[in-house]
Amino acid sequence: MSNLFDLLVAGLATGAIYALVAVGFTLLWQTSQTINFAQGEFVMLPAFLMLAAMHAGAPFWLAIILGILLSMILLGLGFKMLLVDPMMRHGVLPLAIATMALAIGIKEAVKQFFSAEASPFPSIVPTGDVSILGHAVSLQSIGVLVVAILAVVGLTTLLNRTSLGHQMQAAAQNPTVARIIGVPVERMILLTFLINAFLVALASLLITPIYLAKFSSGEVLGQAAFIAAIVGGFNQVRGAIAGGLLIGVLDNLAAAYVSTQYRAAVPMIFLIAVILFRPQGLLGRAEERTV
């Protein structure tokens, strides 16, 4: 029983990170029909930007800020202007393939300019335990959960409660009408790219102390986030959140109760089941777009 509790907490912590990545994934799809297959590499890269800043002598807190800002410039603005805008004209599929190429490019660049070996990465949360309901729960897991929840709550408040959020919703649902009523659609789209870059940088900060900074660590994450987004509902932020948490927990339970060898298969089988029986995703709605 205590084992199950530990597994659930660990699964939720990993799932919360998947959720952050999956939310960004759905945001890009909603506003610009970008299926970003480089999303995993987007999570891998900010950790290296932060490490580079630290190597240059910046303290950890400054490296975090620099890393997030640089990510927003490179993975938000740069990604949109240099890759998405020119490729968008050719359709959704060429763009998706271009993001696959980008994923390879980022991985190889990190391998080339940094190292093929893993590097340690400091944790923003100190190690240690607290007791919850008689169970020892690590501060790291709690820290990850808290930061991820804050980010998600912040994002949903922005989307649902502010004028800016409503404009983003409008731009996503019907860009033509939004344009007519005066919503700066282009700026809204750019904003979602910046939000995505912020989310992946945050995910990077949370996951890298556990997974270590390595050029290939985006592969697992990108795949998990992709599955989470589809399972939850590709056109819903709340779907991506639920999907992320679900995949995190499922993955951990599968590793414990099925086998480590087949742990990666269980989310996949679940994905197939969802696509067969509820193609719009668990929380998604058919034929609708909203952020």
Added chain:
Amino acid sequence: MKTTILAGALLAFAAATSVHAQAIKLADVAELSGGGATVGTNWKNGIDLAIEEINAKGGVLGRKLEVTHADSQSNPGVARAQVQKALDAEPYVLLGPGYSGSVKVTAPLAAEAGIAQIMGGEAAELTQAGNKFLFRTSFGQQSSMPKVAKYIHDEMKAKTVAVVWVNNDFGRGGRDMVSKELERLGSKVVADLSTEAGQADFAADVGKIKAANPDAVFVYLNEEESARILKELKRQGVTAPLMGETTLIGQKVIELAGDAANGARGHVGLTTDAPVDLVKQFREKFSKKYNYVPDHNGLKGYLAVYMVKATTEKMGKVDPKKFADTLHGLTIKAADEPGILMDVTFSDTGDIDRQSFLVEVVEGKQVVKQVLPKVK
């Protein structure tokens, strides 16, 4: 005029080829990227350092050594292709790979070509297949695991043990060997956990260890995964003593795992912290050249080249066909060949006999607690 140029060009070509023919060509195939990048990079740097030293002192029998490095990407399939390519160039000796799985699929190629292969793999089965051309640079599991099991049973006094292993040739070989020995000594394996190479998340595995509540945990994973599980063990507050092999307490693992590595113990065939003067000198030279402290794979690569040197000098000529025969049964003494660092004897199967060490990580440093002598 034209003929002069032509003659000049011919002469230059002839000079170039004769220099080329004089060098002794070695081929290295190693894990320069992928999961084994730590292993392969250390191995490669060790080789380069040894060759630089030997060439600076005039080479082997007056001939310089030359090496080509190829990347196996830590993938046995790629390793096989790279080894085939390397063998096609007819090297004197093949060096690498470091991963047992890659050695397993490449050893038949080298044997077929009649080229000696000096490798870094530690899986027990590698030298049990009757291959006459394969040589280790470190202990095989059949030499190290009995020592590990004995330590867990006698010194840690563990009645119950959790065994965590990586699901590949290396991990399976170690797990089979250590489990058998533990059962024989009377320690019970209460959790037998297979993990995947490259696994990032160890929460579930550590959860299982916690549930089994063993007296000791034997961890047998590659370096990066070792670091991740050490962090997770600390995160979930597992307090049982940890025992492993070189891969649990290597420099890279300590660097990656930080505090979480403290207290972990391991049996180590080779360590740069060994209380041996020649090893200390090696460590200094290596750190100076590459700006980091090598792990045992750096030592292995270095030793591989000196094995080539000592064997060749023993033969008195560069003869790839006789190389393997000469190395079988050969004892190389550090007093005669300082590059070999410690006295070593090679068996007829290519296995190694040498002193070894029991190491504990204390405040981020490998501390040698015991020296276990050479068997013969």
